[in-house]
Amino acid sequence: MRTRIIGTGSCLPETVVTNDDLSKIMDTSDEWISSRTGIRERRLVKDETTASMSIEAARRALEDAKVSAQDIDLIIVGTITGDYVTPSTACEVQAAIGADKAVAFDVNAACSGFMFALHTADAYFKAGIYKTALVLGAETLSKIMDWNDRSTCVLFGDGAGAAVLRAEETGILAYDQGSDGAKGMVLACKNRLNNNPLVQNPKDLQYTYMDGQEVYKFAVTTVPASINKVLNEAGLSVEDIDYFALHQANIRIIQSVAKRLKVSEDKFPISLDHCGNISAGSVPILLDEINKKGMLKPGMKIVLSGFGAGLTWGSAVIEW
Numbered sequence: 001m002r003t004r005i006i007g008t009g010s011c012l013p014e015t016v017v018t019n020d021d022l023s024k025i026m027d028t029s030d031e032w033i034s035s036r037t038g039i040r041e042r043r044l045v046k047d048e049t050t051a052s053m054s055i056e057a058a059r060r061a062l063e064d065a066k067v068s069a070q071d072i073d074l075i076i077v078g079t080i081t082g083d084y085v086t087p088s089t090a091c092e093v094q095a096a097i098g099a100d101k102a103v104a105f106d107v108n109a110a111c112s113g114f115m116f117a118l119h120t121a122d123a124y125f126k127a128g129i130y131k132t133a134l135v136l137g138a139e140t141l142s143k144i145m146d147w148n149d150r151s152t153c154v155l156f157g158d159g160a161g162a163a164v165l166r167a168e169e170t171g172i173l174a175y176d177q178g179s180d181g182a183k184g185m186v187l188a189c190k191n192r193l194n195n196n197p198l199v200q201n202p203k204d205l206q207y208t209y210m211d212g213q214e215v216y217k218f219a220v221t222t223v224p225a226s227i228n229k230v231l232n233e234a235g236l237s238v239e240d241i242d243y244f245a246l247h248q249a250n251i252r253i254i255q256s257v258a259k260r261l262k263v264s265e266d267k268f269p270i271s272l273d274h275c276g277n278i279s280a281g282s283v284p285i286l287l288d289e290i291n292k293k294g295m296l297k298p299g300m301k302i303v304l305s306g307f308g309a310g311l312t313w314g315s316a317v318i319e320w
Contacts (some may be wrong), residue, residue: 003122004171006319007065007164008288012157012275013043019154020070030148038251042157042276044142049083053160054138057284058093061134064291065164069097072164073130075104076120078113078137078280080189081144081311082106089138092124099134110187111247111308112177113137113280114161118304119314125167135163137306139279144189146207154210155250157276161284170319173301175234176226177314184293186214187309219253219307224260226315227303234317238263239316243290244301247307248272250283262313279308296320 018041019030036042045053054077062069075089084092090104109116114137121133138160145153158273165171169177189208193201223246231237239260246254248271258265271286276283289295305315 001127002169002171002173003118003125003165004168005163005320006166007063007067008162008284008291009060009062009064010159010161010285010288011053011060012159013045013048013053015044016041017044019222021269023116023155024267026148028154028183030203032057032150033154036153038159038270038272039155039276040273042205045140045158048073048158049162049266050079050081050138050140051083051089051210053158054093054136054162055060055096055232055284057138057160057162058097058134061164062097065247066142069099070101072099072102072134074124074133075099075102076117076133076135078109078117079106079109079139080113080279081140083123084221088201093134093136097189101168101194102134110310111249111279111282112216112310112314115304115306115314115316116312118165118175119177119193120124120164120198121165122172122175123211125165131167133165134162135284136160136283139281141279141281144208145239148240149207150212151212152208152275155277157278159278159281159285161281161288163287173236173317174230175314175316175320176229177231178226178312180311183214183218184309186218186311216250216253219249220260220267223257223305223307223315226313227261227305230303230317236301237315241267241303242302243295244303244305245283245286245290246287246305248275249277249308277310280306282306
């Protein structure tokens with residue numbers, strides 16, 4: 001059996017924050033941001049939370065798949081910005097949608113989170129344990145950004161994407177994933193520090209740090225290699241692929257991957273211009289956008305690829 005995506009859904013916060021909006025609170029401009037990243041606006045939460053966006057994305061995916069929450073065996077959420085240390089975001093989703101028969105847990109693989117969740121569900125399916133799953137990527141990155149640091153905060157946005165999976169005869173044809181923890185600190189955010197009778201850190205807030213050049217070098221070499229690996233395993237070439245749905249980190253990374261694969265950029269749909277980088281949410285949100293636009297037809301071959309902090313990466317080639 002293979003793992004087939006039978007429905008998608010997504011949810012973005014209501015509030016749009018443009019580059020011009022950011023230029024009013026920091027030394028930046030639309031030209032500076034868009035020319036370097038391709039990002040012109042992003043959505044940031046006000047009343048929304050990681051869980052609330054996940055729940056809405058899940059409901060929309062279930063509706064698209066025409067599947068009841070009672071049919072879901074497994075819920076996995078890829079996130080690094082859950083609303084609670086515990087319970088998991090997946091358990092919050094389970095409770096809200098009434099999927100009381102499902103096993104639910106989160107995975108932490110940053111921008112590769114959705115891909116790791118997808119592969120984990122695929123492994124459960126192949127083991128014959130579960131048959132229907134809900135996987136999500138969701139982030140509220142705005143709460144871990146230093147909004148005085150224009151080199152990082154202008155890149156990121158908030159949102160959630162979801163996909164309903166079912167064990168069927170077609171679907172994921174090949175998968176690759178990996179980690180390089182030795183380089184993990186080039187993109188990092190420290191958790192809350194110890195605050196006990198021995199060590200006092202009651203007001204020490206931690207924000208995201210990124211070495212952009214190192215992340216870029218990692219992405220433009222690792223992602224094409226990972227994509228070629230899954231294509232070889234599936235017995236396909238780049239010419240067989242209809243779309244490459246990549247993590248929406250930076251337009252220059254996507255352009256470089258397209259060039260290295262010798263594929264037209266027309267095959268690389270984009271959401272970062274209006275969403276920014278949503279870490280684990282990027283791939284499922286983009287997938288839902290192109291699905292809802294009617295761009296995906298049965299039998300099409302699509303590559304999904306996520307990459308980022310950890311450092312981690314995951315790619316899959318699927319038949320729609």
